[in-house]
Amino acid sequence: MTMLARDIQDGWAAVAPILSIRDEAEYDQAVQRLNALLDEIGANESHPLYELLDTLGTLIQAYENEHHPMPECSGADMLRFLMEERGLRQSDLSEIGSQGVVSEILQGKRELNIRQVRALAKRFNVSPAVFV
DSSP states (O other): OOHHHHHHHHHHHHHHHHHOOOSHHHHHHHHHHHHHHHHHHTTOTTSTTHHHHHHHHHHHHHHHHHHSOOOOOOHHHHHHHHHHHHTOOGGGOGGGOOHHHHHHHHTTSSOOOHHHHHHHHHHHTSOGGGGO
16 A cells, blocks of 8 residues: 555545435434534635535535435426415515416416516515526
8 A cells, every 4th residue: 555545544534424425314414514614614715624614515415416306396386385485375476466467477377577586586585596
């Protein structure tokens, strides 16, 4: 074994448990570590552990994409979800149109336009991309 391989092997033994996500228990531990790192580091890219935070976030995202994929969701689906979550009726969304317009959007008969997307993003305090 070369000197470099020995150095890497010794270092990897210490780091592997932190960077391995093979099951739900390891996933939960990784999320807890990530949250602790975020609390300590925040967005400080010059922090010595920032690269660990970034790498751990990437690994968690890869695990989630494989094991917990997000279902496809249309703008109308998202609007319906947000309305249900907040107990809103179609008539409560006058900023995007009449109750009839909202009904057609929710039924998939009409697409949200840019003005409506912006109004909904502002109302629900979410990114406009949620509705696209």
